[in-house]
Amino acid sequence: xxxxxxxxxxxxxxxxxxxxxxxxxxxxxxxxxxxxxxxxxxxxxxxxxxxxxxxxxxxxxxxxxxxxxxxxxxxxxxxxxxxxxxxxxxxxxxxxxxxxxxxxxxxxxxxxxxxxxx
Numbered sequence: 001x002x003x004x005x006x007x008x009x010x011x012x013x014x015x016x017x018x019x020x021x022x023x024x025x026x027x028x029x030x031x032x033x034x035x036x037x038x039x040x041x042x043x044x045x046x047x048x049x050x051x052x053x054x055x056x057x058x059x060x061x062x063x064x065x066x067x068x069x070x071x072x073x074x075x076x077x078x079x080x081x082x083x084x085x086x087x088x089x090x091x092x093x094x095x096x097x098x099x100x101x102x103x104x105x106x107x108x109x110x111x112x113x114x115x116x117x118x
Contacts, residue, residue, distance in 0.1 A: 002077040004091055006050060007099075008032040012068045016059065026059035028052045030072060052076070054093045062096055071099035 008030030015027045029051050035042040052074055054062065066072070075095040081088050 004074070004076055004078055006030065006032055006074045006091065008050065008072060008074070010066060010068050010070045010072060011049060014054075014063055014066050016063045024056055024059045026054040026063050028054070028066065030074065050074075051088070051090045052093050053079075053090055054096065065098060066096070073097040073099065 011029045011031050013028075017025050017027070019025055029049050031047060031049050033044050034046040034048075036045050037043075073096070074091060074093050075097075076091050076093040079090050079092045081090070
């Protein structure tokens with residue numbers, strides 16, 4: 001099974017484009033942090049950036065709702081490719097959920113109340 005669920009913050013506004021065949025492609029990246037509980041506090045042990053691709057009509061429908069700094073949950077699968085001799089791991093998003101936060105003003109198609117259970 002190839003399934004990924006990530007919670008992160010958009011590092012910048014998504015980039016929308018089309019392939020040579022005319023398929024819509026939205027590229028974005030999110031920053032994710034991993035924490036461990038130490039006593040009654042959480043300590044950040046790792047922070048990393050994931051590259052995300054969203055394809056087709058779904059990309060077109062959500063592109064205008066996504067902005068730098070927004071919290072999102074990404075569901076999808078891992079993909080890999082090689083470019084100029086380098087190997088890249090990416091996430092092909094099948095679902096993007098917008099998390100309403102106090103800082104973000106745009107409303108979204110899918111929102112949660114921020115009480116994410118992880």
